[in-house]
Amino acid sequence: MSTRLASGGRLIDRETPIHFLFNGRKFPGYAGDTLASALLGAGQQLMGRSFKYHRPRSVVASGHEEPNALVNLGDGGRFEPNQRATVTELYDGLEARSQNHWPSLEMDIGALNDLAARFLPAGFYYKTFIHPRWAWKHLFEPVIRRSAGLGRAPVERDADRYEHYHTHCDLLIAGGGIAGLQAALVAGRAGLSVLLLEQSPHWGGRSPVDGATIDGAEADDWVKIALQELESLDNVRLRLRCQVAGLYDHGYALAVERLADHQPGAIPPRQRLWRIRARHVLTATGAIERPLAFASNDTPGVMLASAVRDYVVNWGVSPGDRTVIVTNNDDAYRTAIALHEAGLVVPMVVDARPGVGGPLAETVRALGIRVESGKAIAKVLGGKSVGGVAIAAQAGEGAVLETVPCEAVAMSGGWSPVVHLWSHCGGKLIWDEVSALFRPDPARPPTGADGSAMVTPAGSANGALLADAVLADADAQARAAVKALGARLPKSAVPQVETVAEQPLAATWIMPQGAGPALRAKMWLDFQNDVKVSDVQLAAQEGYASVEHAKRYTTLGMATDQGKLSNINGLAVLAGALDQRIPSVGTTTFRPPYTPLTMGTIAGEARGVLFQPLRKTALHSAHEAARADFEPVGQWRRPYCYPRPGEDRQAAVVREVKNTRQAVGLLDASTLGKIIVSGPDAGRFLDMIYTNMMSTLAPGKCRYGLICSENGFLIDDGVVARIDEQTWLCHTTTGGAERIHGHMEDWLQCEWWDWQVHTANVTEQFAQIGVVGPKARLLLETLGGMDVSKEALPFMHWADGRLGGFPVRVYRISFSGELSYEIALPASQGLALWQRLMAAGEELGVMPYGTEALHVMRAEKGFIMIGDETDGTIIPQDLGLSWAVSKKKADFLGKRAQQRSHMTDPDRWKLVGLETLDGSVLPDGAHLPAAGENANGQRNVQGRVTSTYYSPTLDRGIALALVHRGPDRMGEEVPVQDGKGGTVAARIVSPVFFDPKGEKQDV
Amino acid sequence: MPGSRGFDVKRYSVFAIAREALRWHRGWERAWATPEPKPEYDVVIVGGGGHGLATAYYLGKNHGITNVAVVEKGWLGGGNTGRNTTIIRSNYLQDPSAAIYEKARSLYETMSQDLNMNVMFSPRGVMMLAQTEHEVRGYKRTEMANALQGVKTEFIGPERVKELCPIIHIEGPRYPVLGALWQARGGTARHDAVAWGYARACSAMGMHILQNTEVTGITRDASGVTGIETSRGRIATRKLGLVVAGHSGQLAEMAGFRLPIESLALQALVSEPIKPCMDVVVMANTVHGYMSQSDKGEMVIGGGTDGFNNFTQRGSFHHIEETVRALIETFPMLSRLKMLRQWGGIVDMTGDRSPIISTTPVPGIFVDCGWGTGGFKAIPGSGWAMAELMAKGQPGPLAEAFGLSRFREGRFIDESVAAGVAH
């Protein structure tokens, strides 16, 4: 059983005991513990269940690479699933629950899968559950889904805040071990702006545990001295608990700083996302130890040798009284020494290498520890915890030579550099045969905007595993980076490290070498996803020979640790099964983030009301006061209608339409786009932009215009007013303002750049109020000011003047068919004029109306609406707007496109009105079925409804529709879908339902 | 297995697994053979993704053409087939799209049985959220069109949306859920298995699956195509299908013509696995995000497309950020889930964002490309239509509207019209 040692633990504060809950039980721990170290210290080894077979799982590692010890952490708005216990800093009152079991961690029904494991090999689900057809969806899939998944789904809204921070630097250094610190010293002394980020709460990485002596000082002390110097440099920024999560193109990096995970709710924000543009990136991200593949290597109590050392040295935790060490390299001997120094028993070091010698082994032997060369663990004994190991010859098939009782196993299969950041943007790797590892290939780095290397690896992330090599490499790589960045190299020496020479590693992928199928089926590669040696071999046997196929077929490396422990071992087993060399099998692609990244952190502050910008017109407060019912139109909010007490939306719209038709209504038209086009060539330019002629428009007059894309389709419409000889003001749709302005600038800058034209989008500079209805003129006259009579200001004219003292520009244009004035004035005065109009019009019965009444009235008049009658496939000729497409102009945008055969096809659907025979309102989007079916068995169609409304004016349903040869079929009765599976009869009529001669607007 | 002239393939079943378990699975055979290339084939398909393999499969199954090679430069399904969000639906607006996607959807329903491999088609239902009045109208239009196209969809209200997907927040402050277009028979499938299943079935028919074989040239004479040059030597053929998505332009260039295609990066991401909490597929076009939960428990999330030409299979991070933001607005519980992995695929976008299944200016060369962001769901329908085109030399009804000539004539198939146009 694991337990807390009576003394030791460089990271814990024994003076500050704290308590936490695991599965509802109270446990003791110390400040400085991780959740994993505290659980181990309290004797709680069982921490979870594996994904597929629900095998008991304990911690195997001590850092971010941990695949097993995942918990549901916290509760309520601070609940988060799949938290790694090994990097969860303990705090008083922490609440954690284990995952993926039912009914309990100790008693898990899902573990039945384990008994059937032989029948559930890799890819078994591809080969079964095929019949009967319904069973996958209704029977098998639900069971599989429920037994898969890990943590619980969060339920409550996130109680925490997150923020983003943008910064630049010359050199971003990922990792604050001795390599990162040395690189920062070099670059900092060179005067570069340096950002040094370390994911853990401590500087120095593994060195203090591994016990190097640097420049005559203990590693811990060297780290302190280095930090003192770095902190004194203004050009160096240092952050702990800040992991570089991903590297993107052109030197863009993301780092996540965990500000409050170790003190929930204490200070907002919980996490900060650093968005960094670095001129260069140096990865000092270290290396991760590899497990060894022997039978039952997933038993709780089997851990990485480095992790065992960490728990003993950092947290004063013993993995058990007796720990067997199994290794293929010298580094694990340091664990034997650490355990011995802590007063624990190491019954045996099982070394796969024949004839083990060298200083580390000799030191261990001198401590009285048995070292067995050329041996292997045949299997681990025990179930929910280690009871012992059976020893066999590594070269054999697993014949047991002896059994060694023990409570823990510390394993080491060598080390793999952390090459993730190097690889995120395409850096390639080379295989190092001596150390059996993939390291960055300096000849094929990820490249930046200028085509040169964007990343430099350093230290053990570059394959330099021993402390002296780490510092030498870090110094050299940092100097190269400094030079590449054009800074002056500082004069300083490489720190000198006293090291013990190590004997070479012997690559060991399966233990023992000749293990048969029964043993291979118990050798775990991926502990979380339950992928074993036998699974990868089966994938190879079945032809899933590409490393990506094998990964996908077996799910190797697809767990939440993304294969940090399993990928290289799996790859080696695959290469062995295919009888290929490891590098020719290749690796899978490394993708960001390095460890899972909280979505809330990615979203940052942009949620709730800050989710997207909200655009409000100058009159917004008046609409709010009138209790308007708003609808989103792009990022704008526009009043849909203004319901009065007791009214629903429909009743409000009917009232607003009737009042506008009979008295006077006010419309907030401020969102309409307003673009000024000015200059000697402005007329010529607008003649290209619009399908109709704008250069001939006289100053003081207005003209309705259409804008088509170069592909011929109608993209916007609006009224254009000519202001003076060289200036036009173009109105666009609400959604079109920015788009059309961009469209104009595109053509001006990129095609007709020698034309003298300026454009300016002044949409937000002006408020615009529609005063609409038979009493509109009366209302304006009560304000006093400019002459708004028919004679002074005829239909489709505009004039500048004052109304009620306000400086205004008044357009006599109408989208409702009524007498209508659109009054533009500086946005700052819009609200005052609106309020004045409302007050002055009280006796006339003035009421505001919203977008829906606007839509109804325009439909009654047969006016098209961009986005309703058009959808990106409609040309003006479809809409009876040929009159607005110039035949005279030699060219305009869309002209050539509209000459293509399909555009001139007489069979195109064209705009008409539809009236149901029974007066009912047609449903939105209804189609007009025709007789028969097409070659694909689809019902033939002869048209579709584009707009449909109840017309309060006519007290019946009206609709606009695009119908096959529609204008030639006036009066014809056609079936229209009724939305209930049938059809309703309608008559094809003119699209202008009301005041066809336009008498009401021109008064 | 369909046909037995080729590579001998044993059937998959629960009994086969039991039998193999007793002998430690030593009897399982290769899913598909790895032959040496022959000097000549009746048909060569370039591209071993879902569309290419499906084309080969239906050439054999529907037209009896089995002297076929599928040439893949990397590994099968390694392009967009293996890196998409696996959504299957056919609720398209335009008739030609609805026809081919519905054909595909119906073929997915029986694919596991047809291929004797469980592709895990899960008809769990797809809903497309309407979050503006404009979108409501757009989806009602699609519902009406679908009713006449034989595609079963319905427009549902917000209460039903919440009932089908309890983790959704329907009263979002900015974009409340006003309803959704619901296709109960849409769903997801296991993407890799689709490629593997087709490859296994093709191999069983005697077709040659040639992985790690890169096409370096296309040869032609006066009468049309004569063959291809590959990294494994020359292969002669008189019928060549180019089914290579984002690399279609490069292949077309080798053959001497140009396509209306641009290659862009489309991104996706998954969360860590959690217990089942969402049993449907949700697409939210207003905020540009879509999501489903895989059988493993991961939330699978699709995001936006970069606007610039890109062959790197990496996208720009701000699209991930926008997608995640938008989805947190609609699914607040996502905030405390973690993104496990993000990646990109290269999508081939045409001028009208609809695919191309067509003859080309070079006799004997056919293209099937331009599936853009929606290719996975089309795989069986696309293969079916492409096989018919290649077998007969002219398009059948499914492919007819997707010819290259439409760009000259202005006869576009534009699906973007259904939604998303702010006005």
Added chain:
Amino acid sequence: MLMLTCPYCGIKADETELTPGGEAHLTRFGPEASDEDFESYLFQRKNPKGVHFERWRHAYGCGKWFLAARDTATLEVFGTYPAQSKAPPKRLLTAIRRKRPGWEGWE
């Protein structure tokens, strides 16, 4: 996440400030053009896996359109220049040739 230098305001602009606009140096074909030319102008694109000349707008900056030469396979940027250019600057072409000896040219 691209960075491009706007040739007008001289700012190294982040991709989020920019909007892409597709292939550069297209010749516009108008009402007199043949069907083939018009189709080619509107739709047929080089879409190279390699050096690409393309349009960008500094949309959330100075508002100007500019052109860039960029490698679509490595994202290396060779240079940017004003949109008011009928052809890429000679110096840029020389620089690209130096880095991509086998490059077949921009036309």
